[in-house]
Amino acid sequence: MTAPSVKAQMAKSVRPALAGAWVQAVLNLAAGGLSSAVVNDAADHGRDKGPGCSVAWQC
Numbered sequence: 001m002t003a004p005s006v007k008a009q010m011a012k013s014v015r016p017a018l019a020g021a022w023v024q025a026v027l028n029l030a031a032g033g034l035s036s037a038v039v040n041d042a043a044d045h046g047r048d049k050g051p052g053c054s055v056a057w058q059c
Helices: 014-044
Strands: none
């Protein structure tokens, strides 16, 4: 005697939330990569001190 097969179904409200979480994760990765590239570029060109660093003790 075999057990009846039960197909698990996702609630209808969970599917859009899961898709939104994946979209957010992809956007976070893209923003992280972009900000990392900007910071590395600034460091490579000596602009890593930020605004308002006209005097050495302010940096």
